Amino acid sequence: MRQFTAIVNPTAGGSAAAAALLDVARPLREAGADLETLYSRSLAHAQELARDAGERGRVVLAVGGDGMAGGVGGALSGSDALLGLVPAGRGNDFARALGLPTDPAALAKVLLDAEPRAVDTIEVESAVHPRTVVLGSVYAGVDALANRHANNATLLRGAASYYAGGLRAVTTWRPARYRVTVDGREHLHIGYTVVAANSGYYGSGRRIAPDARVDDGLLDVVMIRQAPRRLFFALMNELKDGTHVNRPQVEILRGKEIRIAADRDVPYGADGEVDATLPVTVRVLPGALRVLC
Template sequence: MRQFTAIVNPTAGGSTGVAVLLHVARLLREAGAGLETVYSRSLAHACELARQAGQRNRVVLAVGGDGVVGGIGGALSGTDTLFGLVPAGRGNDFARALGLPTDPEALARVLLHSAPRSVDTIEVESAHGRSVVLGSVYAGVDALANRHANRSTLLKGAASYYAGGLRAVATWRPAAYRVTVDSEPLAHRGYTVVAANSPYYGSGRIIAPGARIDDGLLEVVMIREAPRRLFFTLMNELKSGAHVHRPEVRIAQGREVRIEADREVPCGADGEVDAVLPVTARVLPGALAVLC
């Protein structure tokens, strides 16, 4: 029977996140699994707790949103530690990419009985150093929107992302990017560049419908300069992924992506925005074993 260590982000999901964890924890224990719960003080602390649990041959459960899931998953990338998720954040986009159920009983069955799946991770290099994340790296108006959403105290979930997007687009000036995909330079002027391992970001928006979490490739989505009215239409089309059929959207694939710009452009990954361009993202194939 598996032995779990649940690492909890106390600020993610509020009372709903706590309720989901308590329900799942009860089901795991009733099935005979061992479960210990630890609370993180910061993302760096959560990553250290995850490494320590992995060294004790425990299954590490990330309880929180995409930030803590991406951070803990990145910390375990390249190890033999099994990784599980208890989605309890605003976006839960990587859990969505894995097809994880939201029902606690179904989720407990996955954690108890499913075979691990090897998925890709993303190594990220910037002036802030090196890190490993799971879902996507993005640079542009979406990073600015996410920064606004993360700072929102009134709105939660998808509403905070949508409001943050409206605020960001209203003030955004298209940037001149230099994008290099596997040594091929691509000129781009516009709103954003996304190097995606997962199809989803921004609380369920399908930014990269062609992205797969286990194909050893990053899907690079570039949204070109367009009238603001059209850009708002593009934002709405992210709900279905239909935006990729517009001429303003360019798609490329590669194993390594370098993103630069002609000015300071915010850059984020997995729901966290703490860097600016330039940034390099490279895929690490099959680097993480996930229960899903």
């Protein structure tokens, strides 16, 4: 029987994190599993708690949104520790990419019985962050700005906050000149964003990279070129089902190491967190994390 340590982000979705854990904890304990709950004071503290629990041989449950999942998963990357997710944030995009059930009883069964799956992680390196490891994607441009607006939203939740944030970001955005280097080959790009995706989803269920796989050892690099704003709004709508990739303004590359730079200060984010500007280098770490899904 597995032993679990749940690390809870108490700010994720208000009280949603505690409620989500409570719903999953009941069937876990009824099955006889040992479960301890720890509350993090910060993402760095959550990572410290995760490493300690992993070293004690416990399954680490990241309870919260994509920032929590990415932070805790990144802390466990490269170790033998097992990660489980209890989604309780605005987006929950990495959980979506893993196909995790939303029903608490079904999720508990996955955590109790599923075989570990090795998935890729992303090493992120910049002047501000010498080395960070995340799970889902790194995005630079209007989407990072939109995500910043969504994180600061107080009246809207979930997909609505991302959509409102996107509208606000697009109305003020002017296309940047990017230099995107994929496995040593440079590509010049003028437009809205560059996304290095491990997961196919970001922004609360938007399929930015429909063909991305979390265990193929590659990152999908999605570049959206300059276009009239009305067309970009159409692209935003097409992100719901991934049909934006059929537009001539969208180019997709694949690689293991990607460097993104721009001609001005362009914000970039990772797994729902935005606090830095380009340039940034990202590298895929194949099969670096064991996760229950």
